[in-house]
Amino acid sequence: MAKPDPRPPRRAQGALETQVLSVLRTADGPVTAAWVQERLDAELAYTTVMTVLIRLLEKQAVTRRREGRSFVWSPAADEAGLAALKMRKVLDREQDRRAVLASFITALPEDDEQLLRALLDQAADAPDEPAG
Structure with a gap:
């Protein structure tokens, strides 16, 4: 008998990007990846959030600028x-x-x-x- 898979089911393609964009839209201004990570419903690793943000940047869906030693992120459009x-x-x-x-x-x-x-x-x- 096969053991049940302890991992959560995979999200639909783009679902995590949509969640990240939704969180960014709730911000009053540019925010850090850590800020986004804290507000996502799922328990995601910081590196996962960064990967999603970078993919969204490549798609021109978000913008970023350096602030201190890190980047702050904003949605590029509604x-x-x-x-x-x-x-x-x-x-x-x-x-x-x-x-x-x-x-x-x-x-x-x-x-x-x-x-x-x-x-x-x-x-x-x-x-x-x-x-x-």
């Missing part, structure tokens, strides 16, 4: 901004952007398609942002 970043990265991996966008648009429910059209019209009517 949830909508992060979803948009993911969509852009998927699009950037494809060779035929036109086909991908056309397929995306035709698969949208009518309400979402109308919303997208309105947002595109609004963006077209907006004055250009000054270069900074």
Whole structure:
């Protein structure tokens, strides 16, 4: 008879990243990895939290800056901004952007398609942002 596995079940891919981002969004400003670790529900090693933060940094989902001898971390965008970043990265991996966008648009429910059209019209009517 097999012994039960004492390890907790594996999380779904990206679940830990989502948890870390959620914790970062609760902060009043940039925070340390130790601060994030203390606020996560799971008992995670500091090195695990650092690994997740570095992966999120590589995905441009968080920013960091040196403060003293350590780094402080912040979310790079809100949830909508992060979803948009993911969509852009998927699009950037494809060779035929036109086909991908056309397929995306035709698969949208009518309400979402109308919303997208309105947002595109609004963006077209907006004055250009000054270069900074």
